[in-house]
Amino acid sequence: GNVLKARTIAVLGSREVGKSSLITQFVGNRFVESYQPSVETTFRKVIRYKGHEVEAEIIDTAGQVEHSILSFTHVVGIHGYILVYSVTSKQSFEMVKIIRNKILNYSGRESVPIVLVGNKMDLHHQRQLTFEEGKNLASHWQCAWTEASAKNNDNIIRIFKLMINEMEKDINPNSKE
Numbered sequence: 001g002n003v004l005k006a007r008t009i010a011v012l013g014s015r016e017v018g019k020s021s022l023i024t025q026f027v028g029n030r031f032v033e034s035y036q037p038s039v040e041t042t043f044r045k046v047i048r049y050k051g052h053e054v055e056a057e058i059i060d061t062a063g064q065v066e067h068s069i070l071s072f073t074h075v076v077g078i079h080g081y082i083l084v085y086s087v088t089s090k091q092s093f094e095m096v097k098i099i100r101n102k103i104l105n106y107s108g109r110e111s112v113p114i115v116l117v118g119n120k121m122d123l124h125h126q127r128q129l130t131f132e133e134g135k136n137l138a139s140h141w142q143c144a145w146t147e148a149s150a151k152n153n154d155n156i157i158r159i160f161k162l163m164i165n166e167m168e169k170d171i172n173p174n175s176k177e
């Protein structure tokens with residue numbers, strides 16, 4: 001039968017890449033143009049996927065990553081990471097690489113469950129990163145990846161399904177996919 005599992009997911013990335021927007025879209029099904037929390041916020045949502053029932057605790061790290069860059073508290077008790085860049089910002093792409101290194105350093109592990117997300121895919125004319133650049137980085141990291149638009153609600157549910165998949169693989173390496 002289904003057992004409700006608790007999983008904690010941290011959403012990390014540069015300021016303004018759309019972390020809060022994608023969480024808000026997923027949890028509350030809305031896009032709030034002006035929503036800008038300045039403190040860390042936690043959201044909860046039960047996700048049902050492939051027979052798994054997961055009570056997800058989703059941490060919006062709210063721009064703390066930028067200067068102090070990730071503390072130990074962003075690693076302890078975290079089951080999975082959503083690393084967000086914006087396809088309109090090369091700088092944000094460099095930032096996810098720095099963040100991943102920090103996570104691996106702090107956790108002392110060679111890999112952790114990660115979903116790499118290229119957000120703002122709706123902004124075609126402002127692209128600084130191709131589809132392939134994101135895809136290649138994910139295959140190099142052997143993690144999941146998708147482009148998304150928090151604004152248009154494109155691929156937002158997919159992000160969290162991929163996250164569940166990655167966390168299950170980590171906890172039960174014999175499971176398929």
Ligand code: GDP
Binds near residue numbers: 019022034122
């Ligand atoms: P955060 O600092 O990473 O949490 O980013 P926010 O969620 O606050 O978003 C930063 C800005 O980008 C806001 O003005 C959002 O409205 C906008 N934004 C977020 N996601 C998207 C998206 O997918 N497409 C577009 N066009 N704008 C977005």
